Amino acid sequence: MTSFYQRLEVPTLINAAGPLTRLGGCRLAPEVLAAMAEASASFVHIDQLQSAAGEVIAAITGAEAGYVTNGAAAGLMLATAACVAGLDVAAMDRLPDTTGLRNEIVVQRGHRNSYDHAIRAVGITFVEAGYLGYPGAGGTQPWQVEAAITERTAAIACPILNTPGTLPLPVVVEIAHRHGLPVIVDAAAELPPRSNLQRFINEGADLVVFSGGKSIGGPQSSGILAGCADLIASVALQHQDMDVRLQTWNRRDLVSSGAIAGIPHQGFGRMAKVGREEIAGLITALEIYAAGSDEADFARWSGYLDPIASALAGLPDISVARTDSTRTRKPLPLLTIDLGESYAFDAAYTVLNQLLQGAPAIALAESAAEDNRLIVNPHGLTDSEAMQIATALTTAIRNQPRST
Numbered sequence: 001m002t003s004f005y006q007r008l009e010v011p012t013l014i015n016a017a018g019p020l021t022r023l024g025g026c027r028l029a030p031e032v033l034a035a036m037a038e039a040s041a042s043f044v045h046i047d048q049l050q051s052a053a054g055e056v057i058a059a060i061t062g063a064e065a066g067y068v069t070n071g072a073a074a075g076l077m078l079a080t081a082a083c084v085a086g087l088d089v090a091a092m093d094r095l096p097d098t099t100g101l102r103n104e105i106v107v108q109r110g111h112r113n114s115y116d117h118a119i120r121a122v123g124i125t126f127v128e129a130g131y132l133g134y135p136g137a138g139g140t141q142p143w144q145v146e147a148a149i150t151e152r153t154a155a156i157a158c159p160i161l162n163t164p165g166t167l168p169l170p171v172v173v174e175i176a177h178r179h180g181l182p183v184i185v186d187a188a189a190e191l192p193p194r195s196n197l198q199r200f201i202n203e204g205a206d207l208v209v210f211s212g213g214k215s216i217g218g219p220q221s222s223g224i225l226a227g228c229a230d231l232i233a234s235v236a237l238q239h240q241d242m243d244v245r246l247q248t249w250n251r252r253d254l255v256s257s258g259a260i261a262g263i264p265h266q267g268f269g270r271m272a273k274v275g276r277e278e279i280a281g282l283i284t285a286l287e288i289y290a291a292g293s294d295e296a297d298f299a300r301w302s303g304y305l306d307p308i309a310s311a312l313a314g315l316p317d318i319s320v321a322r323t324d325s326t327r328t329r330k331p332l333p334l335l336t337i338d339l340g341e342s343y344a345f346d347a348a349y350t351v352l353n354q355l356l357q358g359a360p361a362i363a364l365a366e367s368a369a370e371d372n373r374l375i376v377n378p379h380g381l382t383d384s385e386a387m388q389i390a391t392a393l394t395t396a397i398r399n400q401p402r403s404t
Contacts, residue, residue: 013361014385018214018377021071023363025213025220027380029288032217032281039280047240047250049276053283057226060290061208062198065232067239068212068279069223072188074272075209076118079184079225080105081268082207082234083155084122089261092238095268096123102154105184108140108172110163115186119157122268127153130166139165145175153179159186160200162329173204182206182231188223191215192294192331207231212278215379218285222278238267239274294331302333304378304386309335311390315397317342335376336368337393342402348372351396358392 005012019026028036050068057066069075084101085091091101105119109128120126129148130140145156145167156176158169169185176183185205190196192215200208205227212222225235242265246252254260305322312320317340323333339347348369355362365375376389 011361013356013363014388015363015380016376016378016385016389017363017365018379021213021220026215026217028219028281029217029285031288032219032285035284036219036277036281039276044276045250046274046276046279047236049279050236050240050274053279054232056283056286057224060197060286061201061224061226063201063208063226064229065227067225067232067235068274068282069209069225069239070221070272070274070278071213072186072209072211072223073115073118074269075223075225076115076184076186077121077272078235078239078269079207079209079227079231080119080122080124080155081238082231083182083184084124085238086234087230087237087260089237089264092234092264092267095238096121098123102152104150104152105155105157106145106148106153107157108145108163108166110134110140110166111157111159111161113159113161115159115188116157119184124154126157134163134165140167142167142171142175145172146179149175149179149181153181155182155184155206157184157186158205160190169200169203169205177204182228185209189214190330191289192297194290194292194294197290201226212282212285216282216285216289218282219278222274222282224282224286235269237264239269239272240267241270241273242266298331298333301378301381304381304383305333305335305376307386308376308390308393311394312337312397315394316340317402318397333378334365335378337374337376337397339372339374339397339400342404343372343400345372347400348374350400351393354396355392360388362389362392364393 015023017023053068054066069078081095084098085095103124104127105124106127106129109130109132127148129144131138156172158172173183183205185200185208187200187208188211207227210224212218212224213220242263246263249263255262309320319338321336351374352364352366352369365377368375
């Protein structure tokens with residue numbers, strides 16, 4: 001029988017690069033797929049489903065409230081929209097026009113990154129604090145963050161990045177809260193360890209974003225937003241389909257109580273809507289992940305690396321190293337293959353391309369290729385795939401020309 005990918009003539013590959021968006025994220029457990037199929041068979045009020053899902057997220061993260069987003073980037077966008085508009089439906093209606101609104105987000109210069117497109121999409125301006133080039137050129141000092149705050153500041157963004165010289169989250173939180181400002185944390189790829197599901201909330205963050213389609217094991221187009229109840233309430237109002245009538249709206253009590261002026265129609269977040277299938281899959285995956293063990297995951301992943309490391313042993317002028325869970329902030333074993341000086345300076349890229357063009361195609365992590373290093377990330381592997389990588393990678397390296 002012809003598979004879906006065969007019918008579309010799209011080749012599949014072995015993913016040894018990690019749960020990357022460009023490679024489709026992660027494999028879904030049978031329970032997750034079953035929950036998504038079950039959810040698709042019935043209709044529900046999405047706002048009620050989101051509210052129930054949010055209770056699960058809140059219980060697992062320790063936050064006041066939670067919300068399912070269409071990926072981590074959408075979570076950043078919605079978090080920013082909530083900080084800018086609050087419960088002001090007129091402001092919601094205007095976004096991304098932020099004229100006259102609090103439309104500045106303070107961020108440490110060392111925390112700027114390509115993913116902050118999602119924050120800027122709301123119509124804000126970043127106000128940078130601190131320096132680059134730590135320690136010689138200095139890092140970020142608390143007074144620099146403080147000096148960047150004005151009456152236009154809506155929030156402080158504090159992505160979890162290992163940038164030397166930047167202020168840690170607790171220091172940023174203390175400054176922000178002293179000025180009555182929320183802190184948005186991008187923790188999209190900060191799992192494992194599982195303890196991070198609660199760590200950033202415990203450190204005082206007001207909104208924390210996680211990817212649903214990486215370590216959690218949910219649909220690739222899903223994410224988690226956890227944080228303060230009032231900000232999550234703003235997210236919900238800006239995200240849902242508001243093609244409703246006040247007389248029948250599930251949350252008309254918000255209007256009658258004076259919490260909001262009226263129904264916010266088709267908010268800024270409409271472009272990032274989430275289906276019932278993604279909500280069901282994400283919540284099921286989150287519950288499975290939260291009940292799991294970092295140690296068990298590490299042992300399983302290490303087992304996938306064993307045959308690859310063994311196959312590489314004895315190849316000339318290479319060194320093979322495996323990360324130790326006690327020496328990294330992320331307990332995920334990686335196999336790093338350092339090609340020695342006898343190989344061409346771009347041999348790693350040659351090997352990467354040869355593997356991508358193989359049968360089956362194999363994708364390795366590329367983050368150290370410029371240093372002539374290859375990295376095997378076992379997150380998405382199976383036993384049989386590990387054996388195929390061992391053979392293909394060994395052959396590719398052995399066939400590389402070397403200087404004598």
